Amino acid sequence: MSQPKNSLVVRALLKGLLLLALCGLAGAGWAAQVVGTVVQLSGPLLSKKADGVVRILSMRSEVESGDMLVTEKNTYAMVKFIDNSEITLKPGTTFKVENFSYDAGKPEADNASFNLVKGGLRSVTGLLGKRNKEKFAMKTPSATIGIRGTTFIADIVEPGEEAVASRLAYNLASTAALDRLAAPVQPLMLAQLTLPSPTAARAPGLYVQVLDGLIHVTNPAGTSNFSAGQFGYTPSFRTPPVILPVNPGIQFTPPPAFSQSTGPSSSTGPGKSNIVDCEVR
Known part of the structure; x- marks a missing residue:
């Protein structure tokens, strides 16, 4: 009875090793x-x-x-x-x-x-x-x-940083000018913006x-x-x-x-x- 059991154990080990090998190949393929x-x-x-x-x-x-x-x-x-x-x-x-x-x-x-x-x-x-x-x-x-x-x-x-700040200020002023509910934006406000030279x-x-x-x-x-x-x-x-x-x-x-x-x-x-x-x- 011990011989068949040993054979089953060997087969299980071989299957496990084969599965590990296949997983390794799959991992290499995905690398x-x-x-x-x-x-x-x-x-x-x-x-x-x-x-x-x-x-x-x-x-x-x-x-x-x-x-x-x-x-x-x-x-x-x-x-x-x-x-x-x-x-x-x-x-x-x-x-x-x-x-x-x-x-x-x-x-x-x-x-x-x-x-x-x-x-x-x-x-x-x-x-x-x-x-x-x-x-x-x-x-x-x-x-x-x-x-x-x-x-x-x-x-x-x-x-x-200066260019980003100037552009943000310009966009905010332009948006405010288009908003009827916002305070009116005077032309001088846009003229005073310091744009990068x-x-x-x-x-x-x-x-x-x-x-x-x-x-x-x-x-x-x-x-x-x-x-x-x-x-x-x-x-x-x-x-x-x-x-x-x-x-x-x-x-x-x-x-x-x-x-x-x-x-x-x-x-x-x-x-x-x-x-x-x-x-x-």
């Missing part, structure tokens, strides 16, 4: 895809995962699809993606890899969707952008940038500079194309992009080491990092 590697870094760089885990990245750290990258005050960071494209973030930038998918043998599955939340970056097109330009999209608060085999700089200028600093909005190739900047108000050597500006989603005659003050100056070779390239995926990243939960 975020590694899409790039940090190849240049001049200071602290944080990565926030979809599950809320925050990692402190270092040289050769892996970047996954869905990661939100944040550079600190004095940090430039370059990420090289698996299609050999490069994104260099300037200090004070928040940038999300919304969805990135590249397989050399499956061009129909290409996808490069990014979101520049704040700050600025330089983008160098890789293999994905060269064969499927329409699959690349760089979202910003003012417009979405598309490419045509390009190297470009995108820079977001946020409104300062356009010569003191760049106006808030999205600025672009094309170093090579062509980009198109699109929002609900319109679309404009910008070619190599041109500068563009888009204040908001409600205003179409326009070409600027000269550089409006875009500055993008990463350390000299960022211009050097980042090492052997690979279109199959980044090498496995030996660096252990610090996680903050």
Whole structure:
């Protein structure tokens, strides 16, 4: 009688091990895809995962699809993606890899969707952008940038405290003027508002500079194309992009080491990092 019982125990153990193995494979299948590697870094760089885990990245750290990258005050960071494209973030930038998918043998599955939340970056097109330009999209608060085999700089200028206060006061005064029950607003009240001087600093909005190739900047108000050597500006989603005659003050100056070779390239995926990243939960 003991032999059949032992056989049942062994079978149960085997089933349990098989179930654990299948669960492990399923978990691996759902894991975020590694899409790039940090190849240049001049200071602290944080990565926030979809599950809320925050990692402190270092040289050769892996970047996954869905990661939100944040550079600190004095940090430039370059990420090289698996299609050999490069994104260099300037200090004070928040940038999300919304969805990135590249397989050399499956061009129909290409996808490069990014979101520049704040700050600025330089983008160098890789293999994905060269064969499927329409699959690349760089979202910003003012417009979405598309490419045509390009190297470009995108820079977001946020409104300062003075500009926000002035705009709020203007909106309140305008609203009061339209309200019959409110106290009448005299023209002098609007004239006394202190609006930010356009010569003191760049106006808030999205600025672009094309170093090579062509980009198109699109929002609900319109679309404009910008070619190599041109500068563009888009204040908001409600205003179409326009070409600027000269550089409006875009500055993008990463350390000299960022211009050097980042090492052997690979279109199959980044090498496995030996660096252990610090996680903050």
